[in-house]
Amino acid sequence: MEFFEVLRKRRSVRRFQDRPVPRELVEKLLEAAFLSPSSFNKRPWHFIVVDDGEKLKALSEAKLGASGLATAPLVIVVTADEGRSDVWVEDASIAAEHIQLAAFDIGLSAFWVQIRNRMHDESKTAEDYVKELLGIPENYRVLCIIGVGYPAEKKPPRENVTEWGKVSLNGFGREFRRGEDEA
Template sequence: MITTLLKNRASVRRFQNKPVPEAVIEDMLEAARLSPSGGNEQPWAFGVITDCSLIEQIAQLAHGQEWIARAPLLIVLCTVCVEDRRGGRDIQMHRYPRYVEAIAEIPQSLYWALNQEEHQTKIAGTHMVLTALEHGVSSCWVSRFDVKGLAGLLQLPFYYLPSEILVLGYPEHQQPPRSRKSLDELVFRNVFKG
């Protein structure tokens, strides 16, 4: 049941030296492919990274988070800004017409503030994380990294914007889930009554 997976999920940063089987990776990618998106745009692409040297370089681009270098699998979630083959309209680009052209010129902090369209890609990433967990594979989301550096390293086309890095592997040890806020702290019904 999905609530059991959610209750047992925890961010893991220590992994066994054991590869994630291709069949598990394919299940994760299929779950992401089936994710919902506004207008059925499906504005995503996924980079599957298993090369140890490449993983080490990505760890450096993630502000030197060395634990990433010891993971057997990374999946780079990319938000795609291209023409929609179905209707001839621009996906994402109609929201930020000059966004892609200007990305090389803007500071990293402004990139984080502007890139709000990646939320659809993160839904697909969540589906991957839950599918991985179903197979006993743990994960950790990495949101802070050198976007331009990663795009260059992976030789991405200009319209692929790296949004997140999923770091995945079999956990070195079971990590208890962290405490969560109660529903009373998070939910209001109809109107907020403070």
């Protein structure tokens, strides 16, 4: 699929078919993550692939808004070693986006569940909940969980999402005019 077609047609899907994701496709998703750039090529990330039904159910309870993970046959938990890079959030975010774009390109769907800076309940962060559940070391931070699978719903492509009013030229508030070079 052509890259801009992937960008236009990819949508977050939170309901999946009861169908496992073949190992070769999981490896493709991880390869896409490994191909993502990182600051000074430090590659601070670590990915945890989860396909165990009980763990998927438990992850779906990590925070409000994570319930779609219960129908996903596969999740990829995106973590990073914060001691390895001061921009681990950015590096891991780029890798997570690569996973989502690759999923759509190979016929799957995906969605992002934010874990960092979210709460599981009044006394525990979603990050601590996930770390305890999956045995993640203290020096690793949990950015997000990507739910992946074959979609059980179809969403239309995005239409008219360009927001040229949110683009400035050579300084904030200077209008960027499409199709015109700066005078």
